[in-house]
Amino acid sequence: MEQYKDIIEFAPVIVVVLLFMWQNNVFIKPEVLEKKHREILDEIEKRFKDKYVEVNAYKEFQNHIYSELEKVTTGIEELKEFIMKGGSK
Numbered sequence: 001m002e003q004y005k006d007i008i009e010f011a012p013v014i015v016v017v018l019l020f021m022w023q024n025n026v027f028i029k030p031e032v033l034e035k036k037h038r039e040i041l042d043e044i045e046k047r048f049k050d051k052y053v054e055v056n057a058y059k060e061f062q063n064h065i066y067s068e069l070e071k072v073t074t075g076i077e078e079l080k081e082f083i084m085k086g087g088s089k
Helices: 002-023 030-047 055-084
Strands: none
Touching: none
16 A cells, blocks of 8 residues: 555646646547548648649659650660761661
8 A cells, every 4th residue: 555655645636637638638539630630631722722733643744754755865866876877777
């Protein structure tokens, strides 16, 4: 019983602190957090719909551009070789 002496002595303070935290919503519930997360995502979508693209769409566009640039570079190299040979294949 000696080991619980400190706990029993401070039990009313602990209860008051816990009740204060509960009444003032110090700890957020997962449902509330999910609701707020959804609100933030909806607000971002509404405000910045025409200004930003999704990461997947951007990466797909970037890959497409890189492949087209590679084709252009290959074409330029072939054109250089053609001109250097004097215009005949």
